[in-house]
Amino acid sequence: MYARAGLHVALFERRKNIDASKNFCTHFIQSSAKPTLDRLGLTHALEEEGAVRNSVRMWTRWGWIRESGKRHADEAACGYSIRRKRLDPILREAALSTPGVEAWLGCPVKALLRKAGRITGVRADECGVPVEARAPLVVGADGMNSRVAQFTEVDARVYPNNRIGYFSYYRGVVMKTGTESQMWFLDPDCAYAFPNEDDITVLAWLPTRDSPLHLGERPDHDLRQIFSRLPDAPDLSAAQPLGKPIVAKRLVSHNRTPLEDGVALIGDAGMVTDPLWGSGLSFAFQSAEWLVDATRVALKKGLDPMPGVMAYRQHHGDRLSGYEHHMVDYAQGRRFKLLERLFYAAATRDPVVADSLLAYGARNITKRELFTPDLFFRILRAGIGAPTVSGDLMNGITSRRS
Ligand SMILES: Cc1cc2nc3c(=O)[nH]c(=O)nc-3n(C[C@H](O)[C@H](O)[C@H](O)COP(=O)(O)OP(=O)(O)OC[C@H]3O[C@@H](n4cnc5c(N)ncnc54)[C@H](O)[C@@H]3O)c2cc1C
Numbered sequence: 001m002y003a004r005a006g007l008h009v010a011l012f013e014r015r016k017n018i019d020a021s022k023n024f025c026t027h028f029i030q031s032s033a034k035p036t037l038d039r040l041g042l043t044h045a046l047e048e049e050g051a052v053r054n055s056v057r058m059w060t061r062w063g064w065i066r067e068s069g070k071r072h073a074d075e076a077a078c079g080y081s082i083r084r085k086r087l088d089p090i091l092r093e094a095a096l097s098t099p100g101v102e103a104w105l106g107c108p109v110k111a112l113l114r115k116a117g118r119i120t121g122v123r124a125d126e127c128g129v130p131v132e133a134r135a136p137l138v139v140g141a142d143g144m145n146s147r148v149a150q151f152t153e154v155d156a157r158v159y160p161n162n163r164i165g166y167f168s169y170y171r172g173v174v175m176k177t178g179t180e181s182q183m184w185f186l187d188p189d190c191a192y193a194f195p196n197e198d199d200i201t202v203l204a205w206l207p208t209r210d211s212p213l214h215l216g217e218r219p220d221h222d223l224r225q226i227f228s229r230l231p232d233a234p235d236l237s238a239a240q241p242l243g244k245p246i247v248a249k250r251l252v253s254h255n256r257t258p259l260e261d262g263v264a265l266i267g268d269a270g271m272v273t274d275p276l277w278g279s280g281l282s283f284a285f286q287s288a289e290w291l292v293d294a295t296r297v298a299l300k301k302g303l304d305p306m307p308g309v310m311a312y313r314q315h316h317g318d319r320l321s322g323y324e325h326h327m328v329d330y331a332q333g334r335r336f337k338l339l340e341r342l343f344y345a346a347a348t349r350d351p352v353v354a355d356s357l358l359a360y361g362a363r364n365i366t367k368r369e370l371f372t373p374d375l376f377f378r379i380l381r382a383g384i385g386a387p388t389v390s391g392d393l394m395n396g397i398t399s400r401r402s
Helices: 031-039 043-047 082-096 148-151 219-228 280-301 304-330 338-349 350-359 373-383
Strands: 010-015 052-054 055-059 063-065 079-081 101-105 107-113 120-124 131-135 138-140 153-161 165-171 181-185 188-195 200-206 244-247 252-260 261-264
Touching: 010 082, 010 120, 010 131, 031 043, 031 079, 031 280, 043 082, 055 338, 055 350, 063 350, 082 101, 107 131, 107 148, 120 138, 131 219, 138 148, 148 261, 165 219, 188 219, 200 219, 252 261, 252 304, 261 304, 280 304, 338 350, 350 373
Parallel strands: 010 101, 055 181, 138 261
Antiparallel strands: 052 079, 055 063, 107 120, 120 131, 153 252, 165 200, 165 244, 181 188, 188 200
């Protein structure tokens, strides 16, 4: 985006291979990122690679919450599901082919350069040979273990996560919902099924640490047993697992704000959120766009970009802190609170409540935009007294712990 704005960008990427990708990710890109993908001209490339236009249906013990039909997955405002194996090379290729980008692949950042109390560039390592680049702004876009953030003085907050994530890839899953994803909130354990390109579906099981149900020595068997109890579960009779499940045992969330001038953090480098909600990718795309828009004019004019960086941080907080608080709180593995119970119950009965809830989940409206007086009234009217449709779905499954 900077290069498209006419700026000269030095891009340092740790991985040498243009096809390298992140393994720990279930790659559900929320529709809030769609305008950014459109602006980057990536939508066509994603669809060519078979990306599934996504939307999600949520189950709680009051029943299914689904879109009312006013906004469908095939409309302009969809998100995408595509494995990182496909997504990451598309992004890298797009960056490398943009005039103005000078890329060093296989060249990890090893240190930050400073002058007069300000960060002025990076030192990277190209096969043992140090490379230096100086710039008015260093952007840390290097993920959750960001070296740029580690080398910078930051105000950091770290939040624990009381769930363990088991993520398995299957080919041949038949979803009752077609290409629409499903999430089951068993309060507090969770499951989801996300269809992707090439008939590959991610099945995820996210129990709390103290849940009796964890995957054991036979993960495929255990996962099938769990999924067989879920309402409107996908048909797994012809499904084949593609390798062993990915197990995320130490999930944490964090938020980092640099305290030095000359640096900004985007994506996971700045904020990592609970993967349960599938939001990190859309936040990464959107935060990149917000930073570029807040700083590109100053950078073009050769002015100090820091006022723009401050404006970016403010905007980031305004847009994302409400989601972050909710995700951090729910990552404790707690049961639903009273307002959530009413909200989920109401969303099964009132399409306006359902659409609002799903728009919040897709990160298209903030918490502040969500809770209008009208919506509160609807939640109370439809939520109070709504009947539950099931008891303990997992009752009777043998407890096991890995
Ligand atoms: C189990 C799990 C499931 C998830 N599922 C979802 C989901 O369904 N939907 C969703 O939206 N999010 C999901 N996420 C979160 C998502 O993966 C991240 O939010 C997203 O990858 C952040 O993008 P990023 O560009 O900031 O970082 P990354 O994707 O991590 O990219 C960082 C880049 O920086 C490079 N790099 C790292 N260090 C250096 C260095 N020192 N020098 C140079 N380059 C460096 C890396 O090679 C990489 O190319 C999940 C996360 C986990 C853990």
